[in-house]
Amino acid sequence: MAGARIEISTEGATAISDVLTQLVKNLDNLAPALGNVGEHLMLTHRDHFDEQRSPDGDPWQPLSPDYAKSKKKNKDKILRLNDILRDTFAYNVGDESLEFGTNMEYAAIHQFGGSSDMIPRLAAIPARPFLGLSDEDEKEVIELLAEFLL
Numbered sequence: 001m002a003g004a005r006i007e008i009s010t011e012g013a014t015a016i017s018d019v020l021t022q023l024v025k026n027l028d029n030l031a032p033a034l035g036n037v038g039e040h041l042m043l044t045h046r047d048h049f050d051e052q053r054s055p056d057g058d059p060w061q062p063l064s065p066d067y068a069k070s071k072k073k074n075k076d077k078i079l080r081l082n083d084i085l086r087d088t089f090a091y092n093v094g095d096e097s098l099e100f101g102t103n104m105e106y107a108a109i110h111q112f113g114g115s116s117d118m119i120p121r122l123a124a125i126p127a128r129p130f131l132g133l134s135d136e137d138e139k140e141v142i143e144l145l146a147e148f149l150l
Contacts, residue, residue, distance in 0.1 A: 033148035034098040038091035049086040052078045055132035
């Protein structure tokens with residue numbers, strides 16, 4: 001046949017049907033995709049600590065001179081005396097949810113700032129946000145989810 005044409009075969013229809021079936025299956029359980037997102041968050045949040053910055057890229061407020069002098073190790077590192085806070089990040093995945101964070105009681109005071117009842121001799125602790133998503137992180141999460149759905 002001369003001219004322009006399109007061809008539709010059952011092979012093509014089967015391929016489309018297979019993709020749609022897989023998409024529906026994937027939507028029933030987002031846990032694998034959310035697990036990939038959790039792993040991504042583990043890496044980026046570790047980077048925040050290594051770079052001593054918030055997810056937005058803002059540098060953390062430096063240590064007070066008095067605390068810096070008294071610090072026994074990692075003297076030049078903020079929020080990294082023993083790396084416990086950094087090393088306790090974890091995530092929990094459900095079929096439709098992802099929780100990411102740390103169970104350390106003192107995490108909130110460092111994330112949001114404030115006075116510490118746990119260590120009364122310290123002055124107010126400045127906020128040094130370490131949890132969150134940068135614009136780049138958001139794009140990566142969208143890409144991870146898109147890869148899963150397609």
